[in-house]
Amino acid sequence: MLLDGGDMLLGLLNDVLDFSKIEAGKMRLESTEMNVRNKLAALRRLWEPKATSRGVRLSVVVDEAVPDAIRTDPLRFQQILFNLLSNAVKFTRDGAIRVNVGWDEATSTLTAEVHDTGCGIAPDQIDSIFDSFEQASAGDTRRYGGTGLGLAISRRLAQAMGGDLTATSAPGEGSTFTLTVRVEAVDPADAVEAAPVVRPATVSLQGRSILAVDDHEVNRRILALLLEPHGCRLTLVENGAEAVEAAGVEPFDAILMDMQMPVMDGLEATRRIRAGGPNVATPVIALTANAMDVHKAAWDAAGVHAFLTKPIDAPLLARTLGEACAERRPAAKPEAEAAA
Structure with missing residues (x-):
């Protein structure tokens, strides 16, 4: 319980610090190579057990046109999708969560749609969910937890990365969040794939x-x-x-x-x-x-x-x-x- 409480407090502090940096114009973005499919597979592995435990199917579909490697800020890209998947799992009691990733070569834009079959959001509340410390209704914080900063940070990060984060939804019909980011496609011949990190299995403590x-x-x-x-x-x-x-x-x-x-x-x-x-x-x-x-x-x-x-x-x-x-x-x- 102490560890969970500490993680929640750390998450809140990190959100406040990120939001403060963005508001002050001091958020610095990196530009490094990222394997798109590997990053999405890692996010799916991270959230699939949680979704499955709630009876929710999680799928990730990447269009063939999407480049294998791009140049962007991998940490911030992951942070945005992490927030979107976290919300999708949190607000979906049954059904499915689907992530569709596409590519617009003309504008070098990567698009990721996160669709869920959750409780949905009333049309007049869509804009407010991107405001800081805001959630769709006053009861959401008590019922689902959270700080109300995740979507505000995610939209500002997306805009800083040359894109945007938008949403469409209807009560009882689920929600679709669409992330767009401007990136640079990397030629596979020039891409440098980082060597996989091999972590030794934990030695058993049985009988120690x-x-x-x-x-x-x-x-x-x-x-x-x-x-x-x-x-x-x-x-x-x-x-x-x-x-x-x-x-x-x-x-x-x-x-x-x-x-x-x-x-x-x-x-x-x-x-x-x-x-x-x-x-x-x-x-x-x-x-x-x-x-x-x-x-x-x-x-x-x-x-x-x-x-x-x-x-x-x-x-x-x-x-x-x-x-x-x-x-x-x-x-x-x-x-x-x-x-x-």
């Missing part, structure tokens, strides 16, 4: 033993909710002194360590665990709200395996823990032996 150290009860509860479904055994303690004590009793596959805690902080606890005992070589992962470079440097000096910041990114946390458990370093030699 994790020591998690955090002085806040809510944080410990969140860690339990996030990690226990992975099948790991979680030992929770609330300060560095308890962490040192627990680490001296049994070996762990990985240790999650907070920074600022009463009794003993995370840095001192890490140094003491590193000094000897069954966890002298156990990967320690810093998990802290202290995210400045000076804090990261202090953790590096203490010898941590990785540095993660709060609020917690759940997939990144699981992946980092899995990799740490799989790459556990061999036990260090005792200082006396090393000196000899």
